[in-house]
Amino acid sequence: MEWTRTSLPEAPLEKERLDRLSLAEMAGFVAAMLADGLENPGSPLRKPVLATLGAAGAPSLRTVILRSVDLHARRLGFFTDARSPKVAELGQDPRASVLFYDPRCDLQMRLSGRAEVRVGDEAAWASAAPPSRRAYLVTAPPGTPASGPVSGLPADVDGIIPPLKRLEEGRPNFAFVEFSFAEADIVLFSRAGNRRARIRHEAEAGHAEWLVP
Ligand SMILES: Cc1cc2nc3c(=O)[nH]c(=O)nc-3n(C[C@H](O)[C@H](O)[C@H](O)COP(=O)(O)O)c2cc1C
Secondary structure, rough: OOOOOOOOOOOOHHHHHHOOOOOHHHHHHHHHHHHHHHHHHOHHOOEEEEEEOOOOOOOEEOOOOOEEEEEEEEEEEEEEEEOOOOHHHHHHEEEEEEEEEEEOOEEEEEEEEEEEEOOOOHHHHHOOOHHHHHHOOOOOOOOOOOOOOOOOOOOOOOOOOOHHHHHHHHHHEEEEEEEEEEEEEEEEEOOOOOOOEEEEEEOOOOEEEEEEO
């Protein structure tokens, strides 16, 4: 089963159209959702939810911005602060899940796999625009209690985008999260009846099947 890109479904899908859906089309939606999230800054697919396992084994979720997609390798990339709890969580257990939901066509996609964290990643840092880089200048680690509604940024960069040289000082706090997925669970929600499929990749072979939604 290949993730050959198709377009996102036009909502609402009528029963007749839903009954004609193929597993190849469902796999195509995976590719289409990821491409839309990466290429279209206004897309709701730009901001998926990354789930990790918290220190005590409880689920831990947060919104992240989709920064890169390699469909062939089934890899996604996110930026984060190397000092944030999610990085420690992934260090303890790399299993992760990423959830995308598109309200335009009521399509949900849950990707399951593993995430690797690379601190200071050169290529990812080079691809980060100055406003993104500034976030890594926050003085205390994300999640540190604060006295009020603070940005956490040093005074000289608070409210402005500083020159590249100053931004460079945040690089040791910058981490690239590379999420590799082996499974996609995709649900199309419709008044005419929901549809659900699972696509699994083991080694090079892909296997797709319909599931009861
Ligand atoms: C719209 C939006 C986009 C966000 N994008 C990111 C992101 O790309 N990377 C990131 O680490 N945190 C991002 N955050 C903040 C996280 O959701 C989260 O609050 C923060 O990373 C701390 O997570 P942790 O305590 O689970 O490590 C974003 C939050 C929002 C609301």
